[in-house]
Amino acid sequence: MEQVLSLSEWLIHWGAIITFALLFLGIVFFCILYVIDVRQTQHTIRRNYPVIGRMRYILEHLGEFFRQYFFAFDRDELPFNRAERSWVYRAAKHEDTTQAFGSTRPLDQKGEVFFVSSTYPKLTEELVEPSAICFGEFTAREPYRTNSIINISGMSFGALSKPAIKALSKGAAKAGAWMNTGEGGLSPYHLEGNCDIVFQIGTAKYGVQDDHGHLDTERLKNIAQHKQVKMIEIKLSQGAKPGKGGMLPGSKVTAEIAEVRNIKVGEDSISPNRHVDIANTHDLLEMIHKVRKLTGKPTGIKLVVGELDFFDELFKQIHQRGFEYAPDFITLDSADGGTGAAPQTLMDYVGMTVRESLPAVVNRVTSYGLRSRIKIIATGKLVVPGKVAWAFAMGADAVVSARGFLFSIGCIQALKCNQNTCPTGITTHDEKLQKGLVPEEKAERVANYISEMKHSVGLVVQACGVDEPRQLTRKHVRLIEDQNHSVRYDDVDPLPTEGASLENHPS
Numbered sequence: 001m002e003q004v005l006s007l008s009e010w011l012i013h014w015g016a017i018i019t020f021a022l023l024f025l026g027i028v029f030f031c032i033l034y035v036i037d038v039r040q041t042q043h044t045i046r047r048n049y050p051v052i053g054r055m056r057y058i059l060e061h062l063g064e065f066f067r068q069y070f071f072a073f074d075r076d077e078l079p080f081n082r083a084e085r086s087w088v089y090r091a092a093k094h095e096d097t098t099q100a101f102g103s104t105r106p107l108d109q110k111g112e113v114f115f116v117s118s119t120y121p122k123l124t125e126e127l128v129e130p131s132a133i134c135f136g137e138f139t140a141r142e143p144y145r146t147n148s149i150i151n152i153s154g155m156s157f158g159a160l161s162k163p164a165i166k167a168l169s170k171g172a173a174k175a176g177a178w179m180n181t182g183e184g185g186l187s188p189y190h191l192e193g194n195c196d197i198v199f200q201i202g203t204a205k206y207g208v209q210d211d212h213g214h215l216d217t218e219r220l221k222n223i224a225q226h227k228q229v230k231m232i233e234i235k236l237s238q239g240a241k242p243g244k245g246g247m248l249p250g251s252k253v254t255a256e257i258a259e260v261r262n263i264k265v266g267e268d269s270i271s272p273n274r275h276v277d278i279a280n281t282h283d284l285l286e287m288i289h290k291v292r293k294l295t296g297k298p299t300g301i302k303l304v305v306g307e308l309d310f311f312d313e314l315f316k317q318i319h320q321r322g323f324e325y326a327p328d329f330i331t332l333d334s335a336d337g338g339t340g341a342a343p344q345t346l347m348d349y350v351g352m353t354v355r356e357s358l359p360a361v362v363n364r365v366t367s368y369g370l371r372s373r374i375k376i377i378a379t380g381k382l383v384v385p386g387k388v389a390w391a392f393a394m395g396a397d398a399v400v401s402a403r404g405f406l407f408s409i410g411c412i413q414a415l416k417c418n419q420n421t422c423p424t425g426i427t428t429h430d431e432k433l434q435k436g437l438v439p440e441e442k443a444e445r446v447a448n449y450i451s452e453m454k455h456s457v458g459l460v461v462q463a464c465g466v467d468e469p470r471q472l473t474r475k476h477v478r479l480i481e482d483q484n485h486s487v488r489y490d491d492v493d494p495l496p497t498e499g500a501s502l503e504n505h506p507s
Helices: 002-039 044-048 052-071 082-092 162-175 188-192 217-224 255-261 281-295 309-321 344-349 354-367 385-394 403-408 439-464
Strands: 113-115 133-135 144-146 150-152 178-180 196-201 229-235 299-304 329-333 375-378 398-401 477-482 485-488
Touching: 002 044, 002 052, 044 052, 082 403, 082 439, 113 385, 113 439, 150 162, 150 439, 162 178, 162 188, 162 403, 162 439, 178 229, 196 217, 217 229, 217 281, 229 281, 229 329, 281 299, 281 309, 309 354, 329 354, 354 375, 354 385, 385 398, 385 439, 385 477, 398 403, 403 439
Parallel strands: 150 178, 150 398, 178 196, 196 229, 229 299, 299 329, 329 375, 375 398
Antiparallel strands: 113 477, 133 144, 477 485
8 A cells, every 4th residue: 555655656746747847848938939939020920929820820731621521511622522522432442322312512503514314214234335445546556445434644653652653553454444654754653553554745755755855766666665555645734734844843753753754863853834846736746647657556635725726727737738647536634633733823724624625626626527536535523423424425535534543542632742741642752651552452442433433424324315425415414504494515515517617628
């Protein structure tokens, strides 16, 4: 008993001393902060409200997370609301994606769309697999045939971590989808999963550039020799930053990334805002023809649409010069697309969304009689089945997504992509943060997401009374004009007659 009392007295004695010491250190710490705050001249709030004013910055930082988890409604948050993110999370985990008690999506707001259900929907057993499409059927020595409807958009090694690239590559292979390398070159981790690959040539031509930023034909030949590389995409611009090249901070340029990109370790990797050797439509068509002839692979372009007149000029020159100069596909990015780092001004104010550009470009390629030769790939926040089905109804041949697949491997929209501090290990090269991302497990989630997307798009297809996604057309979509009225999409923006623009430009 005496020993217990003695131990209690000892604990009380030293507990009091430790508490007093911590209290004293705390007072000293806050006094130092007070002196720093009243003496500094850069921050008005901290100078006027020393110590307490610092809470503003702490709360501002934590606000991103509090909004996401405590205050935002299901359809409130941007760039992706909780309803969309939750659907992807559940799909990737192969969990139930049904919902109870009604939709939280506003179904009466102007500009929203909905699908026209058929009085006689298709029976489940009547549905068929998505039809196959062929890229480069008329032009490439090695055409690429696939029936995949949702694929992985361009995200480079550098912007993404090694385990993230591995997970995406392996997941794409499991589901039979293709993966775009993004502008950062072809890494061993893209190849590791054995999926089909679209190699992207960005404005800096990372991995296939010479010392002057021009195309190194030998490097490109070596890339194209990989059997997994099925197509080549020449990126002119991307949705979040049209008119601005890629931006990879030096802190993320490791020795391995530098080797893949053919750049220097630790230095900021800033791509030019356009290809130095593509200054006009003539140059663009020459580059397409050159790359396809060199590689034998279908070759296309990617851009966020700005001036629609560009397509009139492009298609006219194709008819004048010959179909061998036509791109095999055009990837349309959206002004609300994503990236690891971009100037806010460009993200907020420059470029056209895919909502507007997709039907407009499909109209033009059809009216010039090139629809059978040029495939259209759509991207830009198309992460849930309704939006993917909409893209097919507007005329897309395939859909690619970047952020949808990031969600599938665990992205929590922490908005830290550009700081090398991503808490999920996806966009950081800090090995301590990467250890939570296990490629083998996340690959399953990628495959699950693709599988559930295919199934859920099929539900829309079934309801509309057609057999598969590529049979959806604009007549299956209605556009809400006000709370009490909607119109058929093909009445608002009809598809023109095939070859309607060829009267003055015969092939």
